[in-house]
Amino acid sequence: MARVRTRTGKLPAAEYDRSLVWGALLLAALGLVMVYSASIATAEASRYTGQNAAYYLTRHGVFLAASLLGGALVFLVPARGWQKAAPWLFLCGLVLLALVLVPGLGREVNGARRWLDLRVATLQPSELMKLAVVLYAADYTVRKHAVLKNFKKGLLPMLAVMLLVSWLLLREPDFGAFVVIAVTTFGMLFLGGMNGLHFVALLAMLGVGFAGLVLSSPYRMQRIFGFMDPWADPYGGGYQLSHALIAFGRGEWFGVGLGASVEKLFYLPEAHTDFLLAVIAEELGLVGVAVVIGLFLWLVLRAFAIGRQAALRERHFSALAAQGIGVWLGLQALINMGVNMGLLPTKGLTLPLMSFGGTGLVVNFAALAILLRIDWETRQLARGKVA
């Protein structure tokens, strides 16, 4: 696209959301550096990685390149295409989730069966499912728009489908993905115009159910609230968290410097995946984490803004999909950070766009590409062109 100067000499309004692109790329780049820094000691010491210090760096780099390429391809697909494909994608996701549970197909790591072995790489269906659910929920809301306020016709089918998804996810178990998918779906239904009373009732039910579950067993209570005082059992349940907190505490304003983290030296397990933020905090300090939080916040707000623009142009599916993506990525980032800082119980959720993990990265970038596509389409509309 050639740049056309207007008479006033200013650039015309951009055809895509530059700040979003740059923000995402910045997060990804920082993620690449930090994954390397966080994994270097573990990789060098492990026989599994062939004592190759750059093992995780190389792999993460390859994933990132694949994600960018994939993103570019996704960008070429019009939003209407996604809307049509949404139910099928969702069905695909369900099948994959079921396949993971089939013995012999699903690969088990640390007692969780979350991966499908594809020989070249492993696939994590729960990550794919997150995107599929966002698209499906957007499509569903648009399709059922007229009856959405009706409990039986509008809400019940979605509830039933979600129950199935939840059951599959909790069988793995992947509690983190379950929370993200459930909250995103109902967030989208809420935004899409579901009955406010239903929403409040649902929230209340969830709250009561959760409280009952926790209070009924002291063991579960301990599991869930153990994170509040990790020092009570610093070598057992609180181990990971206490080391994450130490990492944060060491960081102060500017951190101990890139590469100088002590906690990543075997103390903090999963430093390059779930606890990447802790390493960022230790090495780059308050400034580093503030940048990360700021970028994610910007990303979420942009997604909402894009959704709003689409809604103004009566593109309801696009609007909901954009907001759904925003809710999903924002929520996952929030939960991951909350876990890192000891605000939430430890759950296996990665930091979107940054943490090590192939499927997650590809899906995150695909989602961003869809977001950008929606934005691009909206802007085209604004210029009077038909996308």
Added chain:
Amino acid sequence: MIGITELRNTERELHAFRTRVLLSAVVVLVTFGLLGARFVWLQLVQHEYYHTRAEDNRIAIVPLPPHRGLILDRNGTVLARNYSAYTLEIAPRKAHDIEGTIKMLSNLVTIGSRDRSRFAKHLVEARNAESLPIRTRLSDEEVARFAVNRYRFEGVEIKARHFRQYPFGATASHVLGYIGRIDARDIEQLEALGVEANYRGTEYIGKRGVEATYQQWLHGETGLEQVEIDAGGRGIRTLSQTAAHAGRNVTLTLDIRLQQVAEAAFAGRRGALVALEPSSGAVLAFVSIPGYDPNLFVDGIDLQSWKALNTSADRPLNNRALAGMYPPGSTFKPFMALAALTLGQRTPKSTIQDPGYFILGERRFRDSRPGGHGTVDLRKSIVVSSDVYYYQLAHDMGIEAIAGFMQQFGFGSRTGIDLEGEASGVLPSPQWKMKRFARREQQRWYAGETISIGIGQGYNAYTPLQLASATAAIANGGALYRPHVVARIEDPRSGEREIVAPQLVRQIPLKPEHVAFVQDAMAGVNQEGTGARAFAGAEYTSAGKTGTAQVIGIKQNEKYDEDKIDERLRDHSLFIAFAPVESPRIALAVVVENGGFGSRAAAPIARTVLDYYLLGKRPEVPGQDAASAATERP
């Protein structure tokens, strides 16, 4: 109409949508805000706290506990030493199911019921200990077998530890004492002394005897090692090291061979013997029998043995020589005689008539010999042990004078020996009675009570150690030394020695001729008197005095018949002696519990000990084999 409704609907929906988006945005901002706040709190406010936590994580200060010093006898024979062995230990805080773990372990290594009960005892006593032994002294094969299966046992480890060993077993156990695990009371004491830092990494502490009194020297100084560790707590490299300073070797004044001879001479009877070097107060033999095997306590005593030791009627844990209080009986008479001479109450020449009884008011005091000893002078009163002479003497002197004189010999006060748990004994006096009793009528001193004091009965009660120490003072012309069991303390590294100098408690003001007279009378006891049979044919000169102490009171006009009385209620047999008379090298006191007359049970033991010490002659008793066999052990 329809168009307008639709329009209104759309408008309303758009409005609802906007509110909901706004609400969502607020939720997002608030949650991100919370995150940010938490983050500032962690990273800025609590920076110091977590920074320190991280350093603690990375660098571990590992204490290097010192080797405990040896205990040797005066000839350099090792009485307490260390050996290293593998132990199987469970960390109670890391092992989740201790019972199950022990069960599984017993499939790999033999774990007996004693091991189990000992572990259970440890668990109760040392709840917060890092790790506790379930088995000690593992064989190499057992070590290997566990090592292969180690991954199955969380919180179980093999450790190389040093153990205390007492090669002579029960011999001299009441002097050596033993070590045991540091318990809560020890920790309190260490903290009171402000030395708890020096005990990091140390698990054992002296509990009794020399092991306890000389704890600070035997222990040494703990070293420190700064180690960089990884997440698993395993050391990566040593950053700095301060070596431990091994404990000092403690050499006793005790002669273990003499000790063995003395213990064997008791031939299974209960009692105590203390032999001192009169010129220094050095303890040559210190017997309290029965004793106990201190090795039982080293890896922690099991419940059964502990109960057995505690409930035995023989009370093997009681240190009779140090804390047992016995009426001195007639062994008190030489001291009474010395008092009479010194205070001018009697001259060697003055005599009395001993009809076999002494009457005070309405009360009759009987002599041990029916019919009495006839005309008795001071020398004869000691040699034949006349009771009537001393009834009369005590009556003439009065209780105040007796107590005042006796107190100089250390009767009724602690000798200050370097062993803990010494009893002070009872030197009766009106003042003592005032303090001892609460009721008015009990506090009064009766004249009749003075009479029995004269022959070492009544309220009189002294430890064998006091008796030996006082005897040494007679042998020594009135110089009373503080008894001590440690001769010197030596630093095994530098060879530096600290020698324990004899400590004169007091020079009792006595006239040499009075001392000589009493010494001579005591020599007469062994030549022609009550000790003559035991000392027949001795190749050295010796002085002695027999004593018999009543365990039960005998009614007036009732005869004491040994055969009719239960063994435990029979009289105690006592003997004091020193030799050679001209220049005494050894002074001793013997008590044989329920041994009957002093001449029968206690005197022969004294003879055996003197024979061995002065001539190197071993007794011809069955006990000899055991004694010599034990000496040959390393």
